[in-house]
Amino acid sequence: MSARRRRTLGTISCTFAGCERMFHNQSGLTQHVNSKHYTIEQPLPSPPAANDNPYDFDNGPGFSPPPSRDPTPSPPHSTPPSPNREPSPDADRAEDRRRQVFGTKHYHPHLTGDPCDKDGNPLPPDTPPLPPSPPPATAWAPFDDEIQFRVSEFLFRKVEMSQGDIDHLMELWDLSMQHHGGCAPFRDHDKMYLCGH
Numbered sequence: 001m002s003a004r005r006r007r008t009l010g011t012i013s014c015t016f017a018g019c020e021r022m023f024h025n026q027s028g029l030t031q032h033v034n035s036k037h038y039t040i041e042q043p044l045p046s047p048p049a050a051n052d053n054p055y056d057f058d059n060g061p062g063f064s065p066p067p068s069r070d071p072t073p074s075p076p077h078s079t080p081p082s083p084n085r086e087p088s089p090d091a092d093r094a095e096d097r098r099r100q101v102f103g104t105k106h107y108h109p110h111l112t113g114d115p116c117d118k119d120g121n122p123l124p125p126d127t128p129p130l131p132p133s134p135p136p137a138t139a140w141a142p143f144d145d146e147i148q149f150r151v152s153e154f155l156f157r158k159v160e161m162s163q164g165d166i167d168h169l170m171e172l173w174d175l176s177m178q179h180h181g182g183c184a185p186f187r188d189h190d191k192m193y194l195c196g197h
Contacts, residue, residue, distance in 0.1 A: 015094035033098060142195050148185045152192050163189040 143149040166189040173184035186192040
């Protein structure tokens with residue numbers, strides 16, 4: 001058998017009992033173990049304790065823990081051992097190595113990431129998100145209004161107008177608005193810079 005033919009057969013075998021996959025290199029084995037044999041451990045139930053901590057919000061009045069995503073713990077390996085293959089002594093070492101490299105994941109017993117309302121009550125499946133709340137009256141802060149924001153953004157960021165030119169423009173704007181009982185958005189460049197920073 002040629003060297004090229006031997007290489008295509010794979011020389012590294014999976015270390016998990018019952019898995020007969022072979023790989024050309026360690027990278028292939030690692031990818032296989034991560035995708036086929038990696039399991040997330042379920043949390044152990046915590047013993048009930050009195051709520052002595054005022055900052056512990058898990059067990060407050062009216063608290064009921066949300067339903068668990070999966071009440072039964074998952075098995076340590078998803079592949080059942082093959083009846084014709086003995087468990088490999090290297091399987092335990094491989095599992096220990098995987099845990100050292102990747103760690104284990106533990107879920108919080110009550111914080112499941114399930115959608116809930118503002119009070120923490122679980123929402124029914126497929127509930128659409130709430131519409132965004134209207135912006136507050138001070139949406140343009142630190143500017144007084146939208147015109148101040150837009151003029152400042154235009155003069156400072158887009159045009160990069162000089163301080164003297166900003167002062168001249170505000171003076172002209174102020175003169176034109178006096179006929180209508182208004183004034184320019186800013187008195188001078190200093191006032192505009194104060195709002196922007």
